[in-house]
Amino acid sequence: MNEKRVTFASKVGVIAAAAGSAVGLGNIWRFPSQTADGGGAIFILVYLGCILFFGIPLIISEFIVGRSSQANTAGAFHELAPGAPWKWVGRLGVLTGFIIMGFYMVVCGWTLDYLVQSLTGSLHKVNDFSANFTSLLNNPLRQIFWMILFTLLTAFFILSGVKKGIEQSSKIMMPMLFLILIILAVRAILLEGASSGLSFLFMPSLEHVKPTVFLDAMGQAFFSLSLGMGCMITYGSYFNNRINLTKTAMQVAVLDTMVAILAGVIIFPAAFALTANPGTIVDELVAGGPGLLFITLPGLFNQMPVSMLWAAMFFCLLALAALTSTISLMEVVTLYLHEEYRLSRKMSTFIVTAGVIVLGVISSISAPFFNLLDISSAKFMLPIGGFFISLFVGWYLDKKMVYAQLTNQGTLKTAVGFLKTYIFLLRYIVPPAILAIFVYGLTG
Numbered sequence: 001m002n003e004k005r006v007t008f009a010s011k012v013g014v015i016a017a018a019a020g021s022a023v024g025l026g027n028i029w030r031f032p033s034q035t036a037d038g039g040g041a042i043f044i045l046v047y048l049g050c051i052l053f054f055g056i057p058l059i060i061s062e063f064i065v066g067r068s069s070q071a072n073t074a075g076a077f078h079e080l081a082p083g084a085p086w087k088w089v090g091r092l093g094v095l096t097g098f099i100i101m102g103f104y105m106v107v108c109g110w111t112l113d114y115l116v117q118s119l120t121g122s123l124h125k126v127n128d129f130s131a132n133f134t135s136l137l138n139n140p141l142r143q144i145f146w147m148i149l150f151t152l153l154t155a156f157f158i159l160s161g162v163k164k165g166i167e168q169s170s171k172i173m174m175p176m177l178f179l180i181l182i183i184l185a186v187r188a189i190l191l192e193g194a195s196s197g198l199s200f201l202f203m204p205s206l207e208h209v210k211p212t213v214f215l216d217a218m219g220q221a222f223f224s225l226s227l228g229m230g231c232m233i234t235y236g237s238y239f240n241n242r243i244n245l246t247k248t249a250m251q252v253a254v255l256d257t258m259v260a261i262l263a264g265v266i267i268f269p270a271a272f273a274l275t276a277n278p279g280t281i282v283d284e285l286v287a288g289g290p291g292l293l294f295i296t297l298p299g300l301f302n303q304m305p306v307s308m309l310w311a312a313m314f315f316c317l318l319a320l321a322a323l324t325s326t327i328s329l330m331e332v333v334t335l336y337l338h339e340e341y342r343l344s345r346k347m348s349t350f351i352v353t354a355g356v357i358v359l360g361v362i363s364s365i366s367a368p369f370f371n372l373l374d375i376s377s378a379k380f381m382l383p384i385g386g387f388f389i390s391l392f393v394g395w396y397l398d399k400k401m402v403y404a405q406l407t408n409q410g411t412l413k414t415a416v417g418f419l420k421t422y423i424f425l426l427r428y429i430v431p432p433a434i435l436a437i438f439v440y441g442l443t444g
C-alpha cells in the first residue's frame with residue numbers, strides 16, 4: 001500500500017479540499033434545521049463547544065492517522081496496528097460513509113431541482129413555498145431522477161482523479177459561496193422584523209431546549225466537520241509532509257463554522273421577518289424539518305431585485321458545495337474497495353455508485369428511512385467512530401510518532417503546551433465526554 005501516492009498539489013489546495021469536504025449541506029441545510037429543532041442559541045453554544053473540544057482535536061487526529069499510514073480508512077488502522085481489531089473502526093467508517101450518501105444524495109437532488117426551478121423562473125411564481133416543497137417530497141420519481149444525476153456527477157469526479165477533480169473545483173467555488181452567503185445574510189438582516197430571528201439565534205433562552213440537545217449538537221458537529229468516519233483520514237493520506245496539520249485543522253474548523261453561522265444568519269432573520277404568524281414561528285420552523293432551507297430561502301429571494309438570478313446562483317453554489325462533500329464521501333468508500341479488495345478504481349466506483357443509488361431510491365420513497373439513515377449516522381455512527389479514533393491516537397499510537405506528525409518531524413515550532421493539551425484532551429476529555437453525551441442523550 002506504500003506505492004507512490006498522489007498528493008494534493010498546494011497548501012491552498014489542501015485547505016480547499018478539506019474545507020470543501022466539511023462545508024456542504026451539513027452547514028447550510030442541516031445546521032439551520034437542527035438549530036430550529038434544538039431551540040436556537042443554546043443549541044449553537046453547545047455546538048460551538050463540541051467543535052472546539054471534540055472537533056478540532058479529532059480533525060488533527062484523523063489527519064495524523066491518514067498521513068502517517070498513507071492508506072484508506074480501514075487500511076490506515078491495519079497499517080498502524082497490524083493484526084489488531086482497530087481495522088473495524090475503519091470498516092465502520094466505510095459503512096457510515098455509505099449510509100450518509102444514502103440520504104445526502106437525495107438532498108443534493110433537491111438542490112438541483114431547485115436550481116432548475118430558479119432557472120426556469122417557476123420558483124419565482126410560487127405563492128406557497130411550503131406547498132411547493134411538499135410537492136417535491138410527494139414526487140419520488142422527480143427526487144430519484146435528480147438524486148441519480150447527482151450521484152453520477154460525483155462518480156464522474158471520483159473517476160477523473162484526485163487532483164483535478166477535488167482540488168480545482170473546491171478552490172474556485174468556496175470563495176464564491178462565501179460571497180453569496182454574505183450578500184444574502186446582509187439582505188436578510190435588513191428585512192423588517194429580522195431582529196427576532198437574530199435573537200433566537202444568539203440570545204440563549206431555555207424555552208425550546210430539549211434534553212437531547214447535547215447529542216444533537218455533537219452529532220451535528222461531527223457531521224459538519226466530516227468527522228468520525230475517516231473522511232479526514234483519507235484526505236490526510238493525500239497530504240505531503242510539509243503540511244501543518246494543526247493549522248489546517250483549525251482553518252477548516254473556522255471556515256466550516258463560519259459558513260454554518262452565516263447560513264443561520266440568513267435563514268432565521270428571513271423566516272422570522274417573512275412569516276405571517278410570528279406567534280407560532282418556532283413551531284413552524286421545527287415542523288419545516290428538513291425542508292426549512294427550501295421553504296424559507298425562496299421567500300427571501302423574492303424580496304430581492306432580480307430574484308431569479310440570486311436564486312439560481314445560490315442553488316448552483318449550494319450544489320457545488322454539496323458536490324465537494326459527496327466527492328469526499330464517495331472517495332472514502334471507493335478507495336477502500338480499491339485498496340483493500342484490489343478492485344480497479346473504475347469497478348470500485350461503479351459498485352459504490354450502484355449501492356448509493358439503491359439507498360437513495362429507498363430514501364426518496366420513504367421519509368422514515370431517510371430519517372433513519374440521517375439519525376443513525378450523525379447521532380450514532382459518527383460519534384462512535386470519533387470515540388475510537390480519539391482512543392486510538394490518544395492511547396494506542398506511540399506518542400513520539402504523534403508528536404513527529406504534529407511538528408513535521410520537529411521542523412515546526414509547535415509549543416510543548418499545545419502538544420500536551422492536545423494529548424490530554426484526546427485521552428481524558430474526548431472519549432468520556434462522547435460516552436457521557438451518548439448515554440445521556442439516549443436515556444434523556
Ligand code: TRP
Nearest residue numbers: 022024025026027223224226231
Ligand atoms: N461535512 C459535510 C457537510 O457538512 C458532509 C460530509 C462529507 C460528511 N463527508 C463526511 C459527514 C463525512 C460526515 C462524515 O455537508
